[in-house]
Amino acid sequence: xxxxxxxxxxxxxxxxxxxxxxxxxxxxxxxxxxxxxxxxxxxxxxxxxxxxxxxxxxxxxxxxxxxxxxxxxxxxxxxxxxxxxxxxxxxxxxxxxxxxxxxxxxxxxxxxxxxxxxxxxxxxxxxxxxxxxxxxxxxxxxxxxxxxxxxxxxxxxxxxxxxxxxxxxxxxxxxxxxxxxxxxxxxxxxxxxxxxxxxxxxxxxxxxxxxxxxxxxxxxxxxxxxxxxxxxxxxxxxxxxxxxxxxxxxxxxxxxxxxxxxxxxxxxxxxxxxxxxxxxxxxxxxxxxxxxxxxxxxxxxxxxxxxxxxxxxxxxxxxxxxxxxxxxxxxxxxxxxxxxxxxxxxxxxxxxxxxxxxxxxxxxxxxxxxxxxxxxxxxxxxxxxxxxxxxxxxxxxxxxxxxxxxxxxxxxxxxxxxxxxxxxxxxxxxxxxxxxxxxxxxxxxxxxxxxxxxxxxxxxxxxxxxxxxxxxxxxxxxxxxxxxxxxxxxxxxxxxxxxxxxxxxxxxxxxxxxxxxxxxxxxxxxxxxxxxxxxxxxxxxxxxxxxxxxxxxxxxxxxxxxxxxxxxxxxxxxxxxxxxxxxxxxxxxxxxxxxxxxxxxxxxxxxxxxxxxxxxxxxxxxxxxxxxxxxxxxxxxxxxxxxxxxxxxxxxxxxxxxxxxxxxxxxxxxxx
Amino acid sequence: xxxxxxxxxxxxxxxxxxxxxxxxxxxxxxxxxxxxxxxxxxxxxxxxxxxxxxxxxxxxxxxxxxxxxxxxxxxxxxxxxxxxxxxxxxxxxxxxxxxxxxxxxxxxxxxxxxxxxxxxxxxxxxxxxxxxxxxxxxxxxxxxxxxxxxxxxxxxxxxxxxxxxxxxxxxxxxxxxxxxxxxxxxxxxxxxxxxxxxxxxxxxxxxxxxxxxxxxxxxxxxxxxxxxxxxxxxxxxxxxxxxxxxxxxxxxxxxxxxxxxxxxxxxxxxxxxxxxxxxxxxxxxxxxxxx
Ligand SMILES: Nc1ncnc2c1ncn2[C@@H]1O[C@H](COP(=O)(O)OP(=O)(O)O)[C@@H](O)[C@H]1O
Ligand SMILES: [Mg+2]
Numbered sequence: 024x025x026x027x028x029x030x031x032x033x034x035x036x037x038x039x040x041x042x043x044x045x046x047x048x049x050x051x052x053x054x055x056x057x058x059x060x061x062x063x064x065x066x067x068x069x070x071x072x073x074x075x076x077x078x079x080x081x082x083x084x085x086x087x088x089x090x091x092x093x094x095x096x097x098x099x100x101x102x103x104x105x106x107x108x109x110x111x112x113x114x115x116x117x118x119x120x121x122x123x124x125x126x127x128x129x130x131x132x133x134x135x136x137x138x139x140x141x142x143x144x145x146x147x148x149x150x151x152x153x154x155x156x157x158x159x160x161x162x163x164x165x166x167x168x169x170x171x172x173x174x175x176x177x178x179x180x181x182x183x184x185x186x187x188x189x190x191x192x193x194x195x196x197x198x199x200x201x202x203x204x205x206x207x208x209x210x211x212x213x214x215x216x217x218x219x220x221x222x223x224x225x226x227x228x229x230x231x232x233x234x235x236x237x238x239x240x241x242x243x244x245x246x247x248x249x250x251x252x253x254x255x256x257x258x259x260x261x262x263x264x265x266x267x268x269x270x271x272x273x274x275x276x277x278x279x280x281x282x283x284x285x286x287x288x289x290x291x292x293x294x295x296x297x298x299x300x301x302x303x304x305x306x307x308x309x310x311x312x313x314x315x316x317x318x319x320x321x322x323x324x325x326x327x328x329x330x331x332x333x334x335x336x337x338x339x340x341x342x343x344x345x346x347x348x349x350x351x352x353x354x355x356x357x358x359x360x361x362x363x364x365x366x367x368x369x370x371x372x373x374x375x376x377x378x379x380x381x382x383x384x385x386x387x388x389x390x391x392x393x394x395x396x397x398x399x400x401x402x403x404x405x406x407x408x409x410x411x412x413x414x415x416x417x418x419x420x421x422x423x424x425x426x427x428x429x430x431x432x433x434x435x436x437x438x439x440x441x442x443x444x445x446x447x448x449x450x451x452x453x454x455x456x457x458x459x460x461x462x463x464x465x466x467x468x469x470x471x472x473x474x475x476x477x478x479x480x481x482x483x484x485x486x487x488x489x490x491x492x493x494x495x496x497x498x499x500x501x502x503x504x505x506x507x508x509x510x511x512x513x514x515x516x517x518x519x520x521x522x523x524x525x526x527x528x529x530x531x532x533x534x535x536x537x538x539x540x541x542x543x544x545x546x547x548x549x550x551x552x553x554x555x556x557x558x559x560x561x562x563x564x565x566x567x568x569x570x571x572x573x574x575x576x577x578x579x580x581x582x583x584x585x586x587x588x589x590x591x592x593x594x595x596x597x598x599x600x601x602x603x604x605x606x607x608x609x610x611x612x613x614x615x616x617x618x619x620x621x622x623x624x625x626x627x628x629x630x631x632x633x634x635x636x637x638x639x640x641x642x643x644x645x646x647x648x649x650x651x652x653x654x655x656x657x658x659x660x661x662x663x664x665x666x667x668x669x670x671x672x673x674x675x676x677x678x679x680x681x682x683x684x685x686x687x688x689x690x691x692x693x694x695x
Numbered sequence: 696x697x698x699x700x701x702x703x704x705x706x707x708x709x710x711x712x713x714x715x716x717x718x719x720x721x722x723x724x725x726x727x728x729x730x731x732x733x734x735x736x737x738x739x740x741x742x743x744x745x746x747x748x749x750x751x752x753x754x755x756x757x758x759x760x761x762x763x764x765x766x767x768x769x770x771x772x773x774x775x776x777x778x779x780x781x782x783x784x785x786x787x788x789x790x791x792x793x794x795x796x797x798x799x800x801x802x803x804x805x806x807x808x809x810x811x812x813x814x815x816x817x818x819x820x821x822x823x824x825x826x827x828x829x830x831x832x833x834x835x836x837x838x839x840x841x842x843x844x845x846x847x848x849x850x851x852x853x854x855x856x857x858x859x860x861x862x863x864x865x866x867x868x869x870x871x872x873x874x875x876x877x878x879x880x881x882x883x884x885x886x887x888x889x890x891x892x893x894x895x896x897x898x899x900x901x902x903x904x905x906x907x908x909x910x911x912x913x914x915x916x917x918x919x920x921x922x923x924x925x926x927x928x929x930x931x932x933x934x935x936x937x938x939x940x941x942x943x944x945x946x947x948x949x950x951x952x953x954x955x956x957x958x959x960x961x962x963x964x965x966x967x968x969x970x971x972x973x974x975x976x977x978x979x980x981x982x983x984x985x986x
Contacts, residue, residue, distance in 0.1 A: 096756055102732050140730040143759045144834075144866025146986050151863065151879065 025251070027220075031213040038209060042202025049195030056188040063181050066112065070177065073108035074170050076101035080139065081163040084156060095143075102139060105166075106132045121176075128169055135162040224252035231259060241267030279419055282309050287426040296434060300332030303402075303427050308335050310423065311416040313404035315382065318392075318427070319347060320400045328352050328401055336406075337382065347374045347401070356391050356398040363417035364389040375403065388412040390420040392428050399428070451646070454627065458575075458639035474515065477507035531565040532573055534605060534671070538596055541577045545585060545594070553591040561599035561606075566671045572647045573671075579640035580609040580667050586632065587613025587665065604654070604670040611666075616659040624657070720752040721745075721932075723918075724764045724776030728833070728868050728886065731757050738777075740948035747944070748935045751928065759866060761836035762984035765789055768921075775920035779886075780807075780838040780913040781984075784968040788979060792919035794960035795929065796936045800888070801955045806912035806967075808887040809839035811846065812872070812904045817881040822846055822908060830855070830862040831880035833871050836984040838968060839884035842910040845975035853976075864986055869893060876903055888915060892953075910971065914964045918957075933959070 079101045109132045113125050142155035227246040234242035243260050247253065286306030289298075300318055307316035317334025321327075329346040337345070351374050355364055366373055367386040373379050379387060384405045392400035402420055404412070484500040484507075491497055542556055549556070566573075577596075584594050588611050595610035616624060623629045625645050630638030648655055652672050659665035723742075725734055735755050742753035756771060758764055764776055765785050775795065778786055786792045799805050813819040819828060832840050843855070852858045862880070865871045868889035875883035876899065887909065894900040918936070920929055939945030940956030949956060972979060 095759065099731060099735060099757060103735055106732060106736065136730055136732040140727075140732055140867065141865065141870055143731065144727055144864075144870070146760075146864045146866065148863030148879075 028217060031217070035206060035209055035213060039202065039206050042198065042206065046195055046199045046202065049191060049198055053188060053191040053195060056184060056191055060181070060184045060188055062115075063177060063184060066115070067174070067177055067181065069108050069111055070170060070174055073105050074167065074174075076105040076108065077163055077167050077170065080105065080135075081160065081167070084139070084142070084160050084163065102136060106136060121173075124169065124173055124176075128166065128173075131162055131166045131169065135159055135166060138162055221252075224256060227256065228259060231263070235263060235266065240270050279310060282306070283419060283422055283426075286310070286423060287430075296431075297332055299427070299430050299434065300334075303423065304333065304335040306423055307402060307404050307420060310419045311388070311404050311412065312408045313388075313412075314406035314408060315384070316402070316404045317342065317345075318400055318402050319345070319352075321349060321398075325349060328398075341378060341382065345375055345378050352391075352398050352401055355389070356393065361391055361393055361398075363391065363414075363421065365412045365414075365417060367411040379405070386412055388417060388420070390417055390424055392424040394428055400424075402427075454639065455643055455646075458637065458643040474511050477511040480504075481507045481511075527569050527572070529567060529569055532568045532570045533565050534563055534573070534607060535560045535598055537570060537574050538577055538598065538607065541574060541581055542596065544578060545581045548582070549585055549594075552585075552589075554585060554588055555593045557593055557595045559595070559597040559599075561597070563598050563600055563605045564673055566605055566651075566673070568651045568671065569647075573651070576644040576647050576669065577607065577609065579644050580669075583640060584609055584611035584613060584665070584667075586635075587611050587615070589613070592664075600673070601670075603673055605673055607669045607671070609667045609669075610664065612664040615661040615663050615665055616657070617661045621657065621659065625655075720754055721774045722754050722756055722772060724768065724771070724773045725755050725757045726761050726764055726777065726779045726782055726916075727757055727759060727866055728779060728837075728916075729889070730867060730869070731759070737952050740951050744939065744945055744948040745932070745935060749928075749931050751932070760985055761834040761866075762986070765836075765984065768792075773921065774924060775918060777916050777918050779836075779916055780965065780968040781836050781841050781972070783914065783917045783919060784965045784972065785836070785979060785984060786919060787962060787965055791922040793922055793924070793929075794962055794964060795918045795920050795933055796957040797914060797917040797960040797964065798952070798954040799940075799956045799958055800915075800953065803955075804888075805915060805958060807838075807915040808912060809837075809842035809884060809910040810887045810890050810906050811839075811843065811882065811884050811908040812875060812890065812906045813882050814875055814878065815903055815905055819881060819907065823850060825882050825907075826850075826858055827860045828881040829879075830859040830882040830884075831871050831874040832862060832864050832884050833868050833886070834864055834866055835986050837868075837884075837886070838910070838913050838971070839886060841968075841972055841975055841977065842908075843884050844977065845910075845971055846908060848974070848976045872900065872904070876900065882907075886915070911967060913968050913971065914960075917960045917964060919960075 080098055083098045109125065109129050113122075113129055117125065138155045138159035142152055142159055145152040145155060224246065227244050231242055231244045240263065242263050244256050246256060283306070286302060286309070289302045303318055304316045307313065313336070315334070315336035317330050317337060318332065319328040320331050322329055322331075326349055327346045328349060330342045334342050355374065364372070365386075365388045370376060370379050370384050370387050373384070373387050374389070375387070382405070386407055387403065387405040390402045390404075391398045392402060402424055404416075404420065407416070481504050484504045488497050488500045488504075491500065538558070538560075542558060546556065581594060581596070588594070592612040593610075595608065597606075597608040597610070599606050599608075620631070625641050626638070627642040628638035629642075630636035645655055648669055648671070654670040656668040656670065657665065658668075725731075725738065727734060735757060738755055742755065745751055745753050756773065758767055761779065761782055762785075764773075764778070764782055767773070768776065768786065768790055775792070776782075776786070778792075783792075783794070787794075797805055811822070811825075813825070813828075817828065819825055832843065834840060847853070847855065847858055850858075855862060859882070865874055868885040871883045871885045872890060872893055874880050883904075890900075890906070920932075936957040937959065939949060972982075
């Protein structure tokens with residue numbers, strides 16, 4: 024094809040070049056002839072000039088009475104022109120005949136000049152002058168005659184030359200036309216043949232690709248091409264077949280994969296063992312096209328592998344009697360390096376051969392489920408509906424097995440998670456209670472002498488009453504006793520209230536009120552110190568939460584603050600709304616938290632207070648705030664004080680950011 | 696005052712423009728010493744050379760009679776002319792022309808003489824023998840004719856017509872020589888330059904003709920310019936013509952004229968001619984120089 028194309032183009036090119044060359048030659052020749060023609064015309068012009076000059080001169084000779092008049096210069100010019108015209112003609116290349124004629128003309132011109140000049144200048148001899156005049160007239164006439172003859176010859180020549188040129192022009196036109204037509208025809212023939220030879224196979228190919236595009240994979244082009252197209256068609260057919268094969272393979276894989284996927288996906292969504300095994304067995308049937316399937320697992324004591332859950336395609340009574348000794352399976356597993364056991368024609372080697380016969384097993388396959396290098400189970404499929412079990416079947420089952428072991432693990436993990444969660448919950452509750460007790464303990468030591476005070480005054484007044492007889496005094500003492508007693512009772516009540524283990528009870532909480540009761544409790548603690556309490560109540564909405572738990576949080580924050588300040592300082596308590604949160608800020612001017620400890624203060628049992636602290640306060644507080652979907656913010660600088668901010672969401676806002684934000688801060692309110 | 700200045704300025708401009716325009720084409724007169732057509736043809740290369748060198752176009756004009764150049768110099772608005780000795784001498788006094796250059800012949804000659812020649816079989820041996828014979832002359836304004844008058848004057852004759860039995864003018868040196876050779880006349884007068892040229896070409900001339908008398912040296916041909924010719928152009932023209940003989944193109948044009956170059960001409964070149972005319976008893980103011 025390629026060769027043919029090149030040959031054709033070469034032929035076309037040669038023809039075109041030949042034609043062009045011929046045309047060029049003709050054009051060249053024509054141009055040459057044209058040049059001659061132009062030269063001839065030019066000569067004719069010269070000749071005509073000459074004739075005009077001669078005629079003018081002759082006219083003068085005939086007409087002028089005196090040999091000279093006004094137009095003398097003009098006559099002189101014409102004669103000179105005449106002469107120079109002859110000279111110009113002589114200067115060109117001519118035929119010998121023409122040269123002879125021109126030489127004759129030249130001689131005549133010279134004689135003419137002599138006679139003419141003499142006629143003009145002679146005076147005092149009329150006869151002589153007249154003789155010159157007649158001579159000049161005679162020569163002039165001869166000259167004109169000759170030039171006329173030459174004109175005739177020249178005209179003939181001109182005619183001939185013109186005819187030649189015309190002929191040449193028409194010749195070159197014909198050649199050009201023939202070349203063009205011929206080139207066109209040949210090009211057309213080449214184009215048509217080529218197109219036929221190319222488009223035929225190309226159309227076939229295009230048609231074939233359409234077939235393939237429309238899904239008709241494996242379409243074979245019936246056309247038998249030659250040369251490159253033959254090869255192209257052959258390789259196209261090959262490609263088509265390969266495409267068909269691969270497509271079928273891919274489809275098969277896809278089918279298997281989707282089966283596998285649908286099977287395994289159910290594993291992870293079911294959490295009951297029975298369900299998993301049911302899915303697994305059915306999946307194995309579907310994937311391999313077997314009639315029986317089941318999973319044998321290692322029994323509790325580890326001696327046997329047996330069906331512990333339902334299997335498919337095996338009668339109910341046989342399922343649980345199928346047991347394999349553990350060493351048999353271990354041997355098979357280890358000797359094959361975990362590879363599946365496939366028995367297609369001879370089922371003698373099957374570890375379940377006894378029952379196999381009973382179940383009419385033709386072929387059987389065992390795929391091992393291993394965990395940490397040990398077989399933990401075996402998937403058994405038997406009696407493939409179509410033909411033999413293949414490695415492919417084994418591979419698919421192995422994938423199923425892997426998923427199965429993962430699912431098994433999931434179930435196991437889920438169960439243990441549930442257990443752990445339960446334990447954790449218990450522990451947590453204990454911790455909260457413990458923290459509470461600890462807090463009470465802390466408070467108790469501080470509060471003890473508070474109760475002691477009213478008791479002391481009660482005792483004192485009681486003794487006074489015993490000796491006093493004035494009823495008025497007694498009544499006044501009784502009033503005091505009553506008042507002090509009530510105070511003591513309140514203190515004890517509030518302690519009891521706090522210490523009591525109560526279930527979580529959610530309700531709308533007025534935070535400001537809670538904080539007021541916290542201040543009341545703390546106030547008792549700070550009565551004798553120079554600690555000032557500065558409260559700044561914001562206009563805040565009620566919060567959904569457990570009032571007691573929140574109180575515990577703020578109480579802990581406040582008592583931490585008081586402890587950090589020691590004998591003097593300011594405890595700031597402030598509430599305000601910022602964004603979607605109610606903010607509760609507890610500020611102190613105490614010793615602050617060193618930067619390196621900042622990350623640890625929320626750890627349970629982390630304390631810097633030795634036996635005076637439990638290290639539970641902040642960790643419990645954190646848990647409580649978290650359970651209220653709130654946030655904790657801590658800012659502190661050693662020696663300057665700390666600011667703890669609790670942010671509780673207004674309404675049903677859920678947590679979006681991490682619940683603690685800790686930052687060392689330099690701009691804390693400092694009271695000196 | 697200002698108006699006058701402006702006017703003067705424009706006048707100057709006009710004159711200059713005219714002068715520049717006038718310089719474009721020079722009209723140069725020729726005296727028909729030989730065949731008028733050949734004379735013009737011979738001079739055309741010179742014109743071409745001048746134009747090539749200076750940009751000035753040169754045109755030639757010729758009159759059938761020598762003396763016409765004096766009469767028509769002004770009417771034809773000639774810028775100058777190649778005068779022969781006598782017309783030059785007349786132009787100097789009548790027109791006040793200024794001599795520019797004159798040619799040098801290959802022999803180094805810048806002068807020519809007038810010769811009186813006779814046919815050998817005519818029996819004329821002395822000038823007085825010429826009496827009653829037929830004569831032929833070039834022109835009554837040619838130097839040779841003045842020389843004849845001088846000789847006749849010496850012989851005691853005033854009228855050419857009385858002395859010769861018949862005479863006529865050919866207006867052409869060569870033709871005059873051939874007229875004597877052909878027997879049209881017994882006596883002829885011509886410029887020695889032509890006589891010698893023809894004699895060199897044609898042995899018949901020395902064979903058949905003999906020179907009877909010869910004048911002293913007279914200027915051959917002199918290019919004179921009109922007296923008001925612009926000085927700049929004049930200098931340019933003079934320089935070009937004087938340097939012609941050093942330029943291959945110039946030499947080419949000179950060769951056709953049978954010159955070997957040009958040399959500077961001056962008014963005193965005509966003093967020999969003036970002397971001859973005076974000796975011939977010619978009064979220049981009333982001499983009939985046209986025929
Ligand atoms: N306002 C505060 N100023 C300085 N240190 C504080 C402050 N609040 C808490 N801490 C530090 O955090 C530790 C943990 O506090 P917490 O969990 O309440 O336990 P405890 O109060 O029993 O030590 C404290 O021991 C103390 O070092
Ligand atoms: Mg604490």
